[in-house]
Amino acid sequence: MMEKSRRCFLKVAGIAAIGLGAAPAMNFAASDSHGSAAAEKAKSPDALHAERWGMAIIVKKLNDKIAKQITHACHTQHNVPDFTHEVDTQAFPNTRAVNHKQEIKWIWKEKFHYAFPDKEDEFLNEKFHHLPFMVTCNHCKNAPCVQACPTQATFKREDGIVVMDYHRCIGCRFCMAACPYGSRSFNFRDPRPFIAETDPDFPTRSKGVVEKCNLCAERLAKGEQPHCVEASEGAIVVGDLEDPESDVRKLLKEHYSIRRKQSLGTEPSVYYIV
Amino acid sequence: MTKNMIMGGLAVFVLAVLSPFWFNMVTTTQAAPEPELLGPAKQAKKCVLETYDMRANHMSLLDEWRDAVVRDADRIYVAANGNFFNMSLSTGENSCLGCHADKAKFCDSCHTYTSVDPYCWDCHTNPKEIE
Amino acid sequence: MLEIAVKGNRNYWMWIIFLLIVIGIGKIAYLDQFFNGLMITGMSRDVSWGFYIANFTFLVGVAAGGVMVVIPYYLHDYEKFHRITILGEFLAVASLVMCLLFIIVDLGQPVRMLNVLLYPSPKSMLFYDMLVLNGYLFLNIVIGWKVLEAERNQVKPPAWTKPLIYLSIPFAIGIHTVTAYLYCGLPGRGFWLTAILAPRFLASAFAAGPAFLIILCYIIRKFTKFDPGWEAMQTLSKIVCYAVIANLFFFLCEVFVVYYSGIPGHKTHLQYLLFGYHGYNALVPWMWSGFILMAVGAVFLVIPKLRTNYILLPVACAMVFIGAWIDKGLGMISGGFVPSPLHHVTEYAPTGQEIVITLGVYATGFLVLTILYKLATQVKEEVGG
Numbered sequence: 001m002m003e004k005s006r007r008c009f010l011k012v013a014g015i016a017a018i019g020l021g022a023a024p025a026m027n028f029a030a031s032d033s034h035g036s037a038a039a040e041k042a043k044s045p046d047a048l049h050a051e052r053w054g055m056a057i058i059v060k061k062l063n064d065k066i067a068k069q070i071t072h073a074c075h076t077q078h079n080v081p082d083f084t085h086e087v088d089t090q091a092f093p094n095t096r097a098v099n100h101k102q103e104i105k106w107i108w109k110e111k112f113h114y115a116f117p118d119k120e121d122e123f124l125n126e127k128f129h130h131l132p133f134m135v136t137c138n139h140c141k142n143a144p145c146v147q148a149c150p151t152q153a154t155f156k157r158e159d160g161i162v163v164m165d166y167h168r169c170i171g172c173r174f175c176m177a178a179c180p181y182g183s184r185s186f187n188f189r190d191p192r193p194f195i196a197e198t199d200p201d202f203p204t205r206s207k208g209v210v211e212k213c214n215l216c217a218e219r220l221a222k223g224e225q226p227h228c229v230e231a232s233e234g235a236i237v238v239g240d241l242e243d244p245e246s247d248v249r250k251l252l253k254e255h256y257s258i259r260r261k262q263s264l265g266t267e268p269s270v271y272y273i274v
Numbered sequence: 275m276t277k278n279m280i281m282g283g284l285a286v287f288v289l290a291v292l293s294p295f296w297f298n299m300v301t302t303t304q305a306a307p308e309p310e311l312l313g314p315a316k317q318a319k320k321c322v323l324e325t326y327d328m329r330a331n332h333m334s335l336l337d338e339w340r341d342a343v344v345r346d347a348d349r350i351y352v353a354a355n356g357n358f359f360n361m362s363l364s365t366g367e368n369s370c371l372g373c374h375a376d377k378a379k380f381c382d383s384c385h386t387y388t389s390v391d392p393y394c395w396d397c398h399t400n401p402k403e404i405e
Numbered sequence: 406m407l408e409i410a411v412k413g414n415r416n417y418w419m420w421i422i423f424l425l426i427v428i429g430i431g432k433i434a435y436l437d438q439f440f441n442g443l444m445i446t447g448m449s450r451d452v453s454w455g456f457y458i459a460n461f462t463f464l465v466g467v468a469a470g471g472v473m474v475v476i477p478y479y480l481h482d483y484e485k486f487h488r489i490t491i492l493g494e495f496l497a498v499a500s501l502v503m504c505l506l507f508i509i510v511d512l513g514q515p516v517r518m519l520n521v522l523l524y525p526s527p528k529s530m531l532f533y534d535m536l537v538l539n540g541y542l543f544l545n546i547v548i549g550w551k552v553l554e555a556e557r558n559q560v561k562p563p564a565w566t567k568p569l570i571y572l573s574i575p576f577a578i579g580i581h582t583v584t585a586y587l588y589c590g591l592p593g594r595g596f597w598l599t600a601i602l603a604p605r606f607l608a609s610a611f612a613a614g615p616a617f618l619i620i621l622c623y624i625i626r627k628f629t630k631f632d633p634g635w636e637a638m639q640t641l642s643k644i645v646c647y648a649v650i651a652n653l654f655f656f657l658c659e660v661f662v663v664y665y666s667g668i669p670g671h672k673t674h675l676q677y678l679l680f681g682y683h684g685y686n687a688l689v690p691w692m693w694s695g696f697i698l699m700a701v702g703a704v705f706l707v708i709p710k711l712r713t714n715y716i717l718l719p720v721a722c723a724m725v726f727i728g729a730w731i732d733k734g735l736g737m738i739s740g741g742f743v744p745s746p747l748h749h750v751t752e753y754a755p756t757g758q759e760i761v762i763t764l765g766v767y768a769t770g771f772l773v774l775t776i777l778y779k780l781a782t783q784v785k786e787e788v789g790g
Contacts, residue, residue, distance in 0.1 A: 148529055168520055172511070172513075177454060182451070
């Protein structure tokens, strides 16, 4: 009898201890709302809006130089690490050797048969072999990465942009397996030693999170066009796919365009005008 | 188990549980540092919230901000006191560090004192450090 | 009951200490990964899951395999399994502990792990995987413990364990089905995009789990006075036999569909695994040895004379187990990533440190297994003697 009651006591005490542990967390959550009762959050009046942001890439207007410019503009201004960058050993001592297969990229140049592996025709128009195809996140309408993410760290904004919340990402890399376009990169290590000049207008990432193109959401919010558009000398146009009067839609109306792996049903928002 | 063993064990347990107090008795305690207002913050009389609320709840506020910016694309905060802020730690003049110019004296002094190590600066940059 | 675990002979303690040392080394290796990131692994942008997730997948199978003793005993009152049911359940517990550890060591930001609970995402298969894995672990701990405790006190297990036992059966199927769904629901990965993936996973699970159980029975016979029963082991071996044949059959179905249809997005992966692709062929010898091991093991098990041979049976079981590990642990994950969605070929091989961390996880699982089996066998000895 004695034995039994002691066990009961321990069980109850254990359950009570769990309850006590949870209590402060709940208080904290409750304090969230009262601090800013009358406050409001808003978008900048300059912000650009769209029902569904999309991109058209006029491949003919691209060449290797412009392609390089685009990647450079995007990567430097988003603090994407470059693992070929020589590490400043004074600021970052003990930086280990680099595995270049663990690289990070947001927008980059691919040959046609890599960008469109399912359109690899036997007798392809010769010029296609040499054109640089810029590939990036497609901001798919039915994004498999959004579906896969177990924490909603990757999610679709109302305006169609597939964004990552780097604060929330647990680094499971399910989204990387889910993405049919290889558009995602994982921070296998702290990226900072490999950023030549940190752009103060955009955060870097920490080790252990996935990252990708955000269609310059931070610039659209200020009423500016994405970096790639500005660096592309007219080869990249970004606009509202749902607006028949937008530049993107006008281009698509007049020209034949293709999308990557259309047959998968992900509905990419990046169109290639060839 | 003998009575002595149980009592001995209890005594050790009590001593161990109270260890923070012992620790404070043998080490010297310092007064909590006051965050220093420097730069534009010195002139501006009003922050997002009252000082007390800010001290107690800035982490919840920042948590709300980051969800608003990242997830809802809202970047401007109209505070209850009518002031506008850029919901950002470090970008632009109207951000946290844009006003409180010195991170070391504004954020770090208290965080270090309270042994808090928020991971904000793993990604966000202090504009001063970059230069 | 746990007090049994702290009384053991010299061999027992030597083994425990050995496991603790391996765990310690693994832990040191993991701490380095924790502070420096997954850069210490062989994983890359193209092959973003590696050895950890592969072993996780395999061990989910071993855990699910435990249901192969639960179903005959509890659903069909197959008395011969009375003595080994607890072994199956405890094997599931140990395997699941390893599974969960493998998930954790694979995370880039393990401290944010609970975000999965804070922001539940019912569209993500990982959400369901978390539910069924933890559910199955919980069920097996409760069931195994209560049933063993009742046996020790020579009373009937409490009535409420019965519904839990029945519930554990769909959970066992569930853990491996959902784990297969992690892979086979991804549109861009032709290798995994096949409805037969879940059945194939289950077949290899029902082969590898019981095969390992048979080997464990041999070990128990050697080191304890408890005899799991030769007949029970024979029945298990038949289960292994049919399951491994089913696994090979499913694989051949896959090979037929892929090669006869000839669709490149599906074919290139198998081509890489079986014959090499554009000169990359690191996994080819492994894959062939895996299938040969499973096939020869199946032949050993299907012929009654060989199956009933006391010396040959563990050999056949080991062949099946290792074959299944190669199939799932090496081929299944890498195969899906090579070539990449852009048809670049990046090969993957685990680094030494990755293997050390993996061994640390396995040692943790074996520590749990040893302690649980120590309890089970001792209780059975007490009751039997």
